[in-house]
Amino acid sequence: MVRKPTLVAGVDSSTQSCTVVVRDAGTGALRRTGRASHPDGTEVDPEVWWDALQAAVAAAGGLDDVAAVSVAGQQHGMVVLDADGEVIRPALLWNDTRSARAAEDLIAELEPGDAHRPGPTAADRGGGSGRAAGRTAGAGRAPDRAVDLAAGRAAWAAATGSVPVASFTVTKLRWLADHEPGNAARVAAVALPHDWLTWRLAGSPGLDRLVTDRSEASGTGYFDTARGTYRRDLLGLALRRDDAARIVLPRVLRAGEAAGTGDPGLGLGHLVLGPGAGDNAAAALGLGMGPGDVAISIGTSGVVSAVSPHPVADDSGMVAGFADATGAFLPMAVTLNASRVLDVVGRLLGVDHGELSALALAAAPGAAGLTLVPYLEGERTPNLPGATGSLLGLTLASATRENLARAAVEAVLCGLADGLAALEDVGAPVERVRVIGGGARSEAVRRIAPTVLGRPVQVPEPGEYAADGAARQAAWALAGTVDPPSWRPAPSRTYDGEPARHVRERYAEVRHRHVASPHAR
Structure with a gap:
């Protein structure tokens, strides 16, 4: 008799949507997925997260045959x-x-x-x-x-x-x-969002069970x-x-510690609940990151995170000294403006993401001196919550669709390059850089990234890495082992290119001028 594989589920309740993946607990092989959208806005009734989770679970085929689930969430x-x-x-x-x-x-x-x-x-x-x-x-x-x-x-x-x-x-x-x-x-x-969703899966059993x-x-x-x-x-x-x-x-669980079981009243009594994690920590777990690994995630926000064996404390505020989901640390630099900068410029040019990418690659590095300071929603790194964006260096020569597309891609990557430099400044080990997130689907982002960052980058095949990390954590909680299960990492492609130092230098010059201006305060 052939034994059925044990299945686990991982949830990513992000800013924009809820994604559920169901994977083989032993191998990590993907079995099925589901997704549901979240409403726009920065102030949200948590009940919509619960509704979206139920819809995403249903789209993923339910949890009846799943042994454990863990929730990653927006931090x-x-x-x-x-x-x-x-x-x-x-x-x-x-x-x-x-x-x-x-x-x-x-x-x-x-x-x-x-x-x-x-x-x-x-x-x-x-x-x-x-x-x-x-x-x-x-x-x-x-x-x-x-x-x-x-x-x-x-x-x-x-x-x-x-x-x-x-x-x-x-x-x-x-x-x-x-x-x-x-x-x-x-x-x-x-x-926090993932704490609350885990608590709801357990049946809201009392505040002391958070x-x-x-x-x-x-x-x-x-x-x-x-x-x-x-x-x-x-x-x-x-x-x-x-x-x-x-x-x-909420009681802080150990890495891989089970949080209890699901609510029998919801038909979830058979489920082991994992402790959950912040979305970036879950993505690091999904990627199998270790010391020396850096992930640059280009989504709603831009995140540069590195696994470190030691805690980091940066009094400049550029780097946040967070923890990871394994017992190590995850120093992180975050920008508020990432993929939505590309969305906005694409709308201005009347093109989709593929066409925006082609336009950007048709322009020379530096976009003929056209530089975008992409603080469209204020900014977190550097800490300028009241800032607005600026387009500088506009001339008859630089005013082309191709240059504007290139300037947008370079702006997003320059902000992330600043974050990477800040991590190195506080001693975070940086040996291998991976680019993930929705923005990594852009060919222009993949090809321009090594020229702006000044180093090769690896781009794993597109995936739901936060949800995958949550699923791996669920398998860990189910197994009760010291270390998480070993799953085969996603295949990746390496991109390299000639460093374009003048792009970073120009960006730093105009960003400094922008930061010093009255409207940035």
Whole structure:
């Protein structure tokens, strides 16, 4: 009798959609997939994620024959719950920049002495138990007091591994405290998108059953990534509350630890639930990344991430010192503007992505001096949430469709090249660079990337790497082993080209001029 393979499912609940993959737990072979869209916007009712997850599961053939599932999700999104487990208000997503002022205030309010305050006890690594956080740092302080911001950035980097920007959950909680104090006072638990979806799969069994993993916790802004503990004093600082010890935070599971089982009432009682992960950490797991590997993901955002055996703390704020899904670390530089820059320029030119790629490749490197500063939604790296984009170097000679297409591709890649350089500056090992995401489907991106980055790049065949990583994590939780299962990596193609240093130099020159201009502040 031939034994049927054990199947596992991975979920990627991203900004734009929910994707489900079903794979063989032993080999990683893909069996089936499903997808459902999410609505546009930066403020979303989490219930639509749950609806999309159910639709994507149905499109993937259901979970009746699946043994385990794990959820990867967009990072940083703020899901606040009341004492009954009800969502208090729509979630604020990572790309909602209304909390930019809150980020600046939090940086100003943290004093150097607060950076090394004792962390919570082992009992307080999640859940609502544990000792009180002591005084709430910043309680009663005026948010506009004069403080050395450089010292504040250093204090945050020492405390959490990262300097808060508008994307982080901690800044959104401060925005909530300042603009919706009634809602802030009702907060009994704070979760991130993947935490909440895993909890829903378990049947919403009570706030004390919320779970997460290090990769997601490290992106909140109130988690000490190096030590693996929550910083409730920083949570209290954000919410302007002195009872932060009473707020439930998801219990941080070990890498590969099972989160429990699915809800029998939903027909999911047979499922082992994995801990889940942030989308970039899941993608790293799906790619099989190890120390020295770098992934450049070109999607809604642009992400440069490197697996490091050691924690990273960058007080410039260029690099966020996150954790990965295996027990290592995942320092990361993120741009808000990536594939949608190509979308916009394509619409302006009236062409699809294939035609935009052909136009870009028809232009010479440097686009005859035409340079796009692509801060169409503000920017995170560098931290300029109020910035707008600029098109510079427009002349009779440079004003062609081909040059505009080339300038768009080069702009996206120059921003990511800055992120890669920042990772190297903080000591992250960089040996092999892979380009993934929707933007990597562009032939122009693949061919221009090595000329802008100044090194060869590998482009794996297109795939749903965050969902794949979640599926691999589900197989890991099911097996209960020390290490994740070994799955065959996706085949890739290497691209190389002559470095075009003048492109980076020109971009750096106009970006510096742009950053110094009044409208960028």
